[in-house]
Amino acid sequence: MKKYKIIIFSILGIIVISSFWFSFFFLNKNINIFEKDLFEAGESSDVVIVFNSGGWGTVSLEKAKDFNPIINEIKRILEDNNYKVSIVEYHRTEENLIAKLGSLKEIIFNFSQSSNFLAEKIESFISNNPERKIIMAGLSNGASFANSVMSKIEKNMDNVFSIELGAPFANYRETNKNILELNNETDFLANGDIKELSFSVIKAPFVWLYDNIRGESISFFEAMSIKGHNYDWQEVGQEISSFIKEKI
Helix, strand or coil: CHHHHHHHHHHHHHHHHHHHHHHHHHHHHHHHHHHHHHHHHHCCCCEEEEEECCCCCCCCCCCCCCCHHHHHHHHHHHHHCCCCEEEEECCCCCCCHHHHHHHHHHHHCCCHHHHHHHHHHHHHHHHHCCCCEEEEEEECHHHHHHHHHHHHCCCCHHHEEEEEECCCCCCCCCCCCCEEEECCCCCCCCCCCHHHHHHHHHHHHHHHHHHHHCCCCCCHHHHHCCCCCCCCHHHHHHHHHHHHHHHC
């Protein structure tokens, strides 16, 4: 019994420490890096795309095979219409266990703290660069995060837009004229098909273990293999193109 208590208290201790680290160390450092990148991008661009990957939000644009093609198409459309465009990445946590545990609270509570930080920096940027425009672009959890940021922006709202793909059903969703929300009809994470989601979660550890034993390194989220949660330009391109041309 004592052994189990030690294990439980150790786990709780790690969670508390990771949450403290995330809120009081990571967020400040991370948002300052983002602010620097954003203002530098604004010096040479008319439009800045803020990239938010799915999952934990640690994947770079270069390695985001699921979202990179869509981001590049958005950039191409803007450049075809004679806009100078930059892409700035926002990473919601770091690629290690403590960092991911620390960010769990943010995921559960709809990114309440980090979205406040980012919304303030975006408002500051637009106040200093009123001729610039920002497009938040997010996939899955990145879409939920972008949506939470949009709900906090009060100043210069007409200069900030959001393109959100496959946001999980459980999170609150802000709706306004500057948000484009797209979900596949077959995406059971976005549409809340509990039965299919439960099956994916149950089988995921076995898929993850099998593929990693075979030398195919995949993430737990990839192992879940959520049906309909893949988005490609052929499916969403027309609506995104229309949104950009109408709003920007």
